[in-house]
Amino acid sequence: MRTKLTEMLGIEHPVMLAGMGGVSYAPLVATVSEAGGFGCLGASTMTPPQMVEEIREVRRLTDKPFGVDLLTAMPGGIEDQVRMLIEEGASVFVAGLGVPSQVVTMCHDANVIVINMCGKVEHARRAVAAGCDLVVAQGTEAGGHTGTVATMPLVPQIVDAVGAEIPVVAAGGIFDGRGLAAALALGAVGVWVGTRFIATPEARAVPGYKERLIASREDGTVVSRAFSGKTMRVLRNDYTTYFEQNPAELQPFPAQLGRSMGDNAWHLGGGPETEGVDLDKEGLPAGQGTGAIDELIPAAELVRRIVAEAEEAIGRMTATLGAAVAGGASDGGAG
Ligand SMILES: Cc1cc2nc3c(=O)[nH]c(=O)nc-3n(C[C@H](O)[C@H](O)[C@H](O)COP(=O)(O)O)c2cc1C
Numbered sequence: 001m002r003t004k005l006t007e008m009l010g011i012e013h014p015v016m017l018a019g020m021g022g023v024s025y026a027p028l029v030a031t032v033s034e035a036g037g038f039g040c041l042g043a044s045t046m047t048p049p050q051m052v053e054e055i056r057e058v059r060r061l062t063d064k065p066f067g068v069d070l071l072t073a074m075p076g077g078i079e080d081q082v083r084m085l086i087e088e089g090a091s092v093f094v095a096g097l098g099v100p101s102q103v104v105t106m107c108h109d110a111n112v113i114v115i116n117m118c119g120k121v122e123h124a125r126r127a128v129a130a131g132c133d134l135v136v137a138q139g140t141e142a143g144g145h146t147g148t149v150a151t152m153p154l155v156p157q158i159v160d161a162v163g164a165e166i167p168v169v170a171a172g173g174i175f176d177g178r179g180l181a182a183a184l185a186l187g188a189v190g191v192w193v194g195t196r197f198i199a200t201p202e203a204r205a206v207p208g209y210k211e212r213l214i215a216s217r218e219d220g221t222v223v224s225r226a227f228s229g230k231t232m233r234v235l236r237n238d239y240t241t242y243f244e245q246n247p248a249e250l251q252p253f254p255a256q257l258g259r260s261m262g263d264n265a266w267h268l269g270g271g272p273e274t275e276g277v278d279l280d281k282e283g284l285p286a287g288q289g290t291g292a293i294d295e296l297i298p299a300a301e302l303v304r305r306i307v308a309e310a311e312e313a314i315g316r317m318t319a320t321l322g323a324a325v326a327g328g329a330s331d332g333g334a335g
Pocket of ligand 1: 018019020021022023042043044045069070071095096097117138141142143144145171172173174192193194195196284285286287288289
């Protein structure tokens with residue numbers, strides 16, 4: 001399945017692993033890239049030395065292209081880390097939470113593609129003005145930090161606003177090949193998938209996170225400021241309910257991160273050996289696709305399934321339309 005995305009990134013399939021902080025570490029990233037998709041390290045929860053170590057591990061595991069995601073809004077700035085990811089050989093830099101204007105030239109001078117996560121049309125316009133090469137239109141269904149507009153209306157509106165200038169990738173609530181087919185129909189050139197990839201053996205996760213995802217239904221998530229101070233979609237639990245009932249205690253980003261860590265409710269970045277995780281308190285970012293997840297699937301198999309299902313869905317649509325046209329013709333012919 002070839003699109004502008006596969007051409008631009010030098011990959012086989014228009015399926016990107018979201019750069020999820022705490023989840024998208026080297027084993028998952030390398031597996032997705034090796035399977036022909038695009039793996040992206042979620043470096044927002046890593047220290048700079050950890051990020052460098054993870055990039056080197058990805059490069060040890062695969063020679064395929066991969067990216068690194070950071071949050072523009074993180075205190076202390078992103079310039080040093082972006083310089084490091086360029087030096088270490090990433091081919092793409094993805095910025096969440098803000099337009100990364102300050103590093104676009106640095107990336108382009110090194111032939112590194114700049115991608116910006118967007119939740120509104122205006123964000124996408126600002127990304128284009130700053131010189132970004134591609135935007136991910138992420139709907140509110142998405143796990144992690146998220147806006148208010150849903151994927152179905154957001155993607156075509158961003159495509160209409162900036163699609164003539166740069167390609168648009170769809171994200172938020174996409175968990176299978178039907179989602180990829182729908183994204184292509186909306187004018188996107190591929191998908192950026194988060195939550196579905198958490199339920200893979202290769203994903204990093206604190207103990208019990210993957211099991212909670214499998215157990216959770218489609219209405220089991222909530223958008224909460226409890227963990228970072230910014231709106232984040234997570235699995236609903238006692239901690240999110242507490243802040244729903246006591247909103248006056250919420251602090252702005254990033255101060256609330258200190259509160260949730262102090263309350264022992266935030267271990268994102270921890271692995272299966274992490275101790276002291278109480279799942280009724282813990283911040284477990286997840287999108288509304290969680291209800292569709294009922295087993296762990298190896299990440300490479302997931303990439304293959306998404307592509308095969310999309311081809312099947314497109315074939316099914318074409319057949320349905322063909323039958324309708326044929327039916328219409330014979331109806332017309334009867335007169
Ligand atoms: C556990 C988790 C952590 C995330 N961390 C980040 C992050 O650090 N940077 C970022 O740009 N997006 C982050 N996101 C959002 C994803 O990049 C992506 O847009 C989202 O997962 C897509 O929606 P989906 O989860 O419904 O597939 C995160 C999402 C999850 C579920």
